[in-house]
Amino acid sequence: MSTPTLPASKAVRAGSTTPARPRGAFRANVRLILRILAANPLTLVGFILVVIVSVTAFLIVAVPAVSTLLIGRAVSILPYPALDTAAFPANQAPSFAHLLGTDQAGTDVLSNVMAALPTDLGIGFSVAGVSLIIGGLLGLVAGFWDTPGTLSSVASIGILRITDIFLSFPTLVLALAITAAWGRGEVQSELAVIVTWWPFYVRLTRGEVLSIKVQPYVIAARAAGVSETTILFRHVVRNLLEPLAVYFSLDVGTVIVTYSTISYVGVGVPPSVPEWGNLMYQYQDLLLTQPWTVLSVTAAIFITVLAFSLLGDGLRDILDPRSRRIMATTTVASHSGEGT
């Protein structure tokens, strides 16, 4: 061998990279995340928006409930009751009394848009969450136990075939067909979206499991006699959490878009429920005459969905070790560039 790397120096370097104490590592992680957030202001914006949107949604639901318990009457943080027909003069432009104006039915636009927030956000979280659990479990099974010739491989092939069939349905069309058949209602339409939503999680989870399974550390663990259950939980599931978290945070926004579309075309929640797709349907013809109506709903959806996509994008940077390393090295490089 003619490599003149200095042997001892190599050994010393290897020795110096012993893992730091967990606490120090945690603090270093927090510092790294803060630095990434600072370097990527869009992620920070997304994070702050998600917090604001979630807290507002929580308050809209919680304040009336808590106040009913405490003082015996519901206090709402909405300026006016939502969808309270003919409470005000119709079609008023935004003013101090009505920050986003009133619509053709004489209701306060801001109250309507805000009242829809808990509905849509709740649907986003619940549909994405249930799909994550169903699809994640099926994907794990299909990915982990797919050794050919075993009984479990038959199950995993079955899961894959059924997933393929569901994936070749256009999501919206199937959801529409199901809601149309089951009738108009919040639970029915949520179930309809879940029916079309879980296959994406199966595909994602299975792909991740297949790539984790052949990683050297899994092979090494298996060679060292670690049991399959331990490998499953310590290595596979542990490494699945991060990509699933990223996908989930991006997905909440997508679900909201799909769900409001179903309501918009008239088969989702009943028109009496404040929901962004419903509102959009009622307001669409006012775009040129009373633009504040349409634009308020648009802005509400836009901000909510954007917040979740910005957060998801940023989470990917923070959680994906590869892109994280790139981020870290570029920040170091730019710092050292200033130093010299």
Add this chain to the structure above:
Amino acid sequence: MGRSWSDLVVFILKRLVQLIPVLLGVIIITFFFTHIAVSNPCAIWSGPKASPSTIEACIRNNHFNDPLPVQFYYYIEGLLSGNWGVDPLFHLPVLPYLLTTFPETLELVLTATVMMIFVGIPLGVVAAASNGRIADHLVRIFYLSGWATPTYIAGVILAIGLGPLLGVTGGDFSTTSAPVPQITHMSVLDAIIALNPSATGDAIVHLLLPALALAFLNMGIATRMTRSSMLEILPLDFVKTAKMKGLGDFWVLYKHALRNALITTTTVLGVTAGTMVSGTVVIESIFKWPGIGLYAYDAITGYDFAGTIGVVIFFAIVVVVANMISDILYGILDPRVAWR
């Protein structure tokens, strides 16, 4: 090697054979969802004022008193012999109607795909090439807005907001000023075949906005995919090799780097096919575009089972064929991949 055109033919044939079980699954699922949810739609079809004898005849004609598997057998038998059922309102056969409306939708989808490819992909390249600078941020805002704007909102804003500028009122984009014989059922193509320049121009004007509304989200997806795969490709050595030949930046980016980045971007085609087909349902009902999406909406909300299943079959074929095309492109772009 092992990559010849005969391999490609075998590959396509194999994929077409695989289409059969998927279609069967799609038909079964749709059939049972619709028929279990609404076991006897005759009362709805015939209207409130129908006599019991009319309803009786309807039930008899449609075998609604038979057990579901028997009904399914009758349906499949009809399907294979080209009788896809009739719609309940006008008693017109479903299949010819699907065949005449499908090209209208195809025209819309293909135009949107062209927009996606020729706008979305170059934007992704621009963003990656100026990573971290103003142009990159602008492009990221563009694709995140595409992501955060539901298709129906883009449709409403373009149809009602911009429609009047093009002389289209009420969002009705179906009628053109100069009717031409319908040969292919694609408005632009028909106008060209009729050698009518003014009708051609008119048809293009009518096509652009709905196609843009349909493409907006997918352009964002294509931009995002291109940007991220370009960011992975650009630091690789062969990009430096291309630079070191003395090639200008344009050729390095668009010939050497993009060619490789496209390999991952093509996989997006299959994904976007699903969202586009879903989008047509919404877009066509907003723009009154006489395609299969509009028909799907009417069929689904009108409890037209034959129409619903027919539409779903067409949509599933589109999704599967789009996936096949993206696989073929993948094989053409990446010489390391064998067609399997």
Add this chain to the structure above:
Amino acid sequence: MSLDLLPGRVVGIVGETGCGKSTLGHSIPRLLPEPPAKVKAGKIIFQGTDLLRLPKWRMPGIRGTGIGMIFQEPINSLNPAFRVGDQIAESVRIRKLRERGLMPGIKPEVKGFDYSKRELPKASDVVTGPFIPPNVSQTLKARGVPMTKEIHQEVLDFLRLVRINDPERIVSLFPHELSGGMRQRIMIAMALSGKPALLIADEPTSALDVTIQAQVLTLMKELMEEVRTSILFISHDLGVIAEMADELGVMYAGHLVEFGPVAEIFGSPRHPYTKALLRSIPNKYKDEGVLPSLSGSVPNLSHLPEGCTFHPRCPLARDVCKHKPEPPLAILPPGPQALLHKSACYFPEEVPSMP
């Protein structure tokens, strides 16, 4: 750091991993991504022009015919999506267009290349260019635009130059269908086909198997005889450098610490780091027990120690080395040694007797 490359000379650069050799190689043709990379000070004078002051859009004109480069990993340095023949042809076409003044850029130094000794290949019948109507093709020819056939001939020539026996077959293959050694030959052919005045070889053999490494090195050595071009040969392997280079520069932590003729540096190193590096090469013939080695590791380039960057690991270090600034690369007092032997050490005369 300062480094002169003379026409037709081979300068070797050696140093440990992470000492900045590759950064040096990449910074000359300005391949480092800007930003974040930025050359704060200094000059890169190439044929009388300071490359650092050249606007970015003029850099492509320097590359290819002015400066060529061979990279470390032959797996990554060829574009996986194109046939190797087409990739070389691209380089040949650029050079030909520049030779004829049809494309901006440095005209290649044709005199440096001598093919006269080599047997000219016979016209190949595999050439099928795109269909061009005769009159158009004649106009193009009259304007001096290189024709597909002409370029294809040269591609075959260059493949033969790197000792590929069946170029007609190889041109239509994709990179993944070739072995690592073959890919590196093609990379060399591609770099040479621009006929550059300066060729930068960034660890061209480090990623290859030992036997293939030997073959490629032999090839490069033979090519250096045939194609007299300046070469900057970067390697971590002292043995390879000894074979290839006329002059040798030793790098440590981003600085050139010693520079001089190869024989001179191997015979009497005048920097403690060079000496330690030389001593760590195992001797083939005798069992020396544990190899002498250097304690410590290369410092992080963003946190360099004060004073002489080598002092924490240097057996000769004393207070001066810690407090006085980095010693300059100074020409050694003329002695029995060379005319141009430079060392960046305060005590070069103590190195021969270093423990």
